[in-house]
Amino acid sequence: MKIQDKKIAIIGGGPGGLTLARLLQLKGLHVTVYERDVHPAVRQQGGALDLHTDSGLAALTKAGLMEAFKANYRPEAGFMRVVDEQLKMYFDEHQQGKKETFGDNHHRPEIDRGPLRQILLNSLKPDTVVWNSHLLSVAKIQGAWKLVFENGHTATADLIIGADGANSKVRPFVTPIQPYWTGITMLEGSLKDGAKTAPVISELLKGGKLFSYGKGQTLIVSSKGDGSLGFMVSFASREHWAQESGIDFRDHHQVLAWFKKEFSTWSPVWWELFESSDTLFIPRPQYCMPLDQQWEANADITLLGDAAHWMPPFAGEGVNMAMLDALQLSEALTNPAFDTTKQAIAFYEKQMLARFAKIGQATLFNTKWMHQPNALKDMLAMFGRNKWKQAVFFTKYVLQINVIPFIRRMLGWSPVQEVFR
Ligand SMILES: Cc1cc2nc3c(=O)[nH]c(=O)nc-3n(C[C@H](O)[C@H](O)[C@H](O)COP(=O)(O)OP(=O)(O)OC[C@H]3O[C@@H](n4cnc5c(N)ncnc54)[C@H](O)[C@@H]3O)c2cc1C
Structure with a gap:
């Protein structure tokens, strides 16, 4: 069967799945996206x-x-x-200004996840996305896939693309390889109306991002277009810290008490992020695929x-990789040079896995330095004007990202995986 005649099921309507749906529809293919969310605004x-430029924007x-x-x-x-735990400012792009424009390789324009999803949804043919479709399992019956959803519905497909995120239900049908624990936990928080609930931090943010580094602890706050704030507190921990801590993350009093104790050297100004009963907290233990x-x-x-x-978000690559995967997969599936879909998938997966080996290494490098006592120094070396300090930082980077994995591969050792051993 030609790819034009196949029923393609994309599981998951995140940035990766929706980008793929759009690209395949542009090429005239039959695509349905099955998304777990009950509706787009749930x-x-x-x-x-x-x-x-070369990944998310290219797609x-x-x-x-x-x-x-x-x-x-x-743009803002x-x-x-960049501040320390006492909010002393060390680096300020608002003051320095930025001159990058579209097409420039260093230009990394920011978009909120909501509007990005909306742009992609608006670009699809009506009824491409079937909401409230939480996939539970798939089975091959007489040469076609049967998809079974939590709501009791079923569907069939000739080709399945698992774009269903970190805890993918499709992945076990492709590989038994499991993610491994990196040694870092992130507590994600989101609060509405930042100007009212966290006025001092909001003022510091000025619509942008605030990075703060303590002794092995990191706090990143970002503003959103609707006035809300998102933040990530991350630190080295045991794998099951969230359950073992005994904290009820629905109770902001408990989370604040934990923060005050564990981040005791941090300014009380940070407490305002934890003081609203509306704030939503999600503990996210950080795993990485090998x-x-x-x-x-x-x-x-x-x-x-x-x-x-799946990898930690400390290099800002996850969404970009997902969208570049979508681009490369759409190109491979419709490339007439391939006689079979299997050849096209093999070509795509080879590119994708090789790219991940490199980007994943860079991500683990960031994850490591961002959670060490000298993180602030490293961050300043990377972004500062001191060429010598920059050279030292990037030498460490090149050694760890390119040279060490190369030597390990030559010697037949598997790459270093754990961030903290
Ligand atoms: C707090 C946080 C901050 C981050 N910050 C950044 C950042 O700044 N930059 C960056 O590049 N990356 C960041 N990431 C990572 C980024 O979010 C992901 O890498 C990216 O969203 C991956 O896209 P995806 O389409 O593969 O998966 P997802 O965005 O996870 O989308 C998967 C979709 O599948 C749906 N789904 C899941 N299971 C099922 C199922 N069984 N059946 C049907 N549908 C299902 C989900 O509802 C979801 O819509 C961050 C992640 C987190 C948690």
Whole structure:
């Protein structure tokens, strides 16, 4: 059967799945997206995402959505300030200004996750997305896939693409490889009306991002276009810290008490992030897929985005990788040079896994330095004007990202995976 005649099921309507749906529809293919959310507005979407020229923006360009992106991105959201735990400011892009423009490789324009999802949804044919479709399992029956959803519905497909994120239900049908624990927990928080609930932090943010580093503890706050704030507190911990801590994360009093105790050297100003009863807290233990993961390609099922290569968010690559996967998979599936879908999937997966091995290494490098006592120094070296300090930082980077994995591969050792051993 030709790809034009196949029924393609994309599981998951996140940035990766929706980008793929758009790109495949542009090529005239039959696509349905099955999404767990009951409707598009059922949950608050996360904070601002910076899209990179050669990945996220390349996919949007191919999807013909750059004009919509430019109408919705937030130029001020990319401005970063770096402070220490006492809010002493060390680096301020608001003051320095930024001169990058579209097309410039360093330009990383930010867009809130909600508007990005809306742009992608608006670009699809009506009824492409079937909401309230929480996939439970798939089974191959007489050469076709049967999809079973939590609401009792079923559907069939010739080709399945698992774009269903970190805890993918599709992944076990592609590979048994499991993610591993990195040693870091992140507590995600989101609060409405930042100017009212966290006025001092909001003032410092000025519509952008605030990075703060203590002794192995990191707090990143970002503003959203609707006035709400998102933040991530991250630290080295045991794997099951969230359950073992005994904290009820629905109770902001308990979370604040924990913060005051564990972040006792931090200024009380930070407490305002934890003082509203509306604030939503989600503990997120950080896992990563093995950097050297490999599997044999299938003819009718594959993965993209976090389902394929879940990793911590400390390099800002997850969404960009998901969208570039979508671009490369759409190109491979419609490339007439491939005689079979299996060949196309094999070509795509080879590119995707090789890219992840490299980006994942860079992500783990960031995860490591951001949670060490000298994180602030490293951050300043990276962004500062002192060329010598920058050279030292980037030498460490190049050694760890390129040279050490290369030597390990030469010697047949598997890549270093744990962030803290
Ligand atoms: C707090 C936080 C901050 C982050 N910050 C950044 C950042 O700044 N930059 C960056 O690049 N990345 C960031 N990331 C990572 C980024 O969010 C992901 O890498 C990216 O969203 C992956 O896209 P995706 O489409 O593969 O998966 P997802 O965005 O996870 O989308 C998966 C979709 O599938 C749906 N789904 C899940 N299971 C099922 C099922 N069984 N059946 C049907 N549907 C299902 C979900 O509802 C969801 O809509 C961050 C992540 C977190 C948690």
